[in-house]
Amino acid sequence: MGGESFEIRKEPRALFFAQIDSEEAYDKDEEVEINAQSIGEPAIYNWYDADGNLLYEGADFNTSVEVGKHYKLEVIALADGYKDYADVDLEYKPNRITTLSPNPTTGQTDVAYKINQGDAAYLAVTSVEHPNITDNYVLNMETDTITVNMTGKPTGSYVVTLIVDGEIADAKNLIKN
Numbered sequence: 001m002g003g004e005s006f007e008i009r010k011e012p013r014a015l016f017f018a019q020i021d022s023e024e025a026y027d028k029d030e031e032v033e034i035n036a037q038s039i040g041e042p043a044i045y046n047w048y049d050a051d052g053n054l055l056y057e058g059a060d061f062n063t064s065v066e067v068g069k070h071y072k073l074e075v076i077a078l079a080d081g082y083k084d085y086a087d088v089d090l091e092y093k094p095n096r097i098t099t100l101s102p103n104p105t106t107g108q109t110d111v112a113y114k115i116n117q118g119d120a121a122y123l124a125v126t127s128v129e130h131p132n133i134t135d136n137y138v139l140n141m142e143t144d145t146i147t148v149n150m151t152g153k154p155t156g157s158y159v160v161t162l163i164v165d166g167e168i169a170d171a172k173n174l175i176k177n
Contacts, residue, residue, distance in 0.1 A: 010080075013077075013079075013080060013082060015082070015084075016039040016040075016041075016075070016077070016082075016084060017084050017086075018036065018037075018039075018073050018074070018075040018084040018085055018086035019036070019037040019086055020034060020035065020036060020037070020073055020086050020088045021035040021036075021037050022034040022035055022088065024088060024089060024090060024091055025090075025091045025092065025093045026065040026090060026091075026092065026093060027065070027092070027093055027114055027116055028065060028092060028114075028115075028116040028117075029064065029065070030064070030065055031062065031064060032062065032063050032064060032065055032090065033060055033061070033062050034047070034060070034061045034062075034063070034071065034073075034088060035059060035060050035061075036059045036060070036061075036073050036075060036086075038059065039075055039077065041077055041078070041079060042077075042078040042079070043075050043076060043077050043078055044057065044074075044075070044076040044078065045057065045058055045059045045073065045074070045075055046073070046074040046075075046076070047061045047071055047072070047073055047074075048071065048072040048073075048074065049069075049070070049071065049072075050069075050070040050071075050072075052072075055071075063090075065090055065092065066090065069089070069090045070087065070088075070089050070090075071087070071088050071089075071090070072085055072086070072087050073085065073086045073087070073088070092116035092117050093114070093116055094116070094169065094170070095113075095114065095115045095116055095117065095118060095121070095162060095164045095169035095170065096113065096114055096162065096169065096170040097111060097112070097113050097160060097162050097170045097171070097172045098112040098113060098114055098144075099111075099112040100112075100160060100172055100174050103173075103174055103175060104174075104175035104176065104177045105150050105174065105175070105176060105177065106150075106151075106176070106177050107149070107150060107151045108147050108148065108149050108150065108151070109147070109148050109150055109174060110145055110146075110147050110148075111123060111145065111146050111147075111148055111160060112144055112145045113139065113144060113145070113146075113162055113170075114144060115139070115141060115144075115162075115164060115169075117164075118141070118164035118165045118169075119141075119165055120138075120141070120164070120165060121138075121139040121141065121162065121163060121164040121165070121169075122136050122137055122138045122139055122163055123136065123137040123139060123146065123148070123160055123161065123162060123163070124136050124159075124160075124161040124163060125137070125148055125150075125158055125159075125160050125161075125174070126158060126159050126161065127153070127154065127156060127157070127158055128156060128157040128158065128159060129154070129156040129157065130154060130156070133153065133154070135148075148160070150174075150176050153176050154176070155176050155177055156175075156176060157173060157174070157175055157176075158173070158174040158175075158176060159171055159172075159173060159174070160172050160173075160174050
């Protein structure tokens with residue numbers, strides 16, 4: 001009958017770890033590029049969604065932000081098939097006031113804001129020296145700026161507060177000359 005025996009000797013390999021170079025927080029509707037760190041040798045880079053479906057093959061994966069979206073990176077070395085995995089979860093950056101311009105002001109001030117999550121928002125402009133002086137401005141969720149008229153208000157310090165869905169999201173100081 002007979003038979004053959006084979007002895008396979010494999011050289012130990014230097015291990016690598018799949019790693020992702022990217023931020024994990026983005027603004028709504030922002031284009032996102034998620035990058036796999038190179039492992040320094042020829043490899044296949046596969047990107048999967050949370051259900052395990054292959055979305056893209058390549059080191060740099062472009063997508064748009066969906067809150068809580070989970071991606072898995074699979075890196076396979078071509079030399080011997082060794083593989084490793086890494087995960088990333090995309091989140092939205094916090095809602096915030098981005099700029100007050102001009103600041104200090106003598107009249108109108110443009111308030112730029114970014115709302116990534118929420119159904120309703122407004123700005124509250126409150127005097128520090130006279131807390132009974134408060135103006136509220138309902139924000140359009142489809143835009144990112146509003147003009148606040150400070151003409152006729154007493155000089156001094158004001159706090160511009162961004163309130164989203166009833167919660168304080170951010171606040172900035174404004175000086176009225």
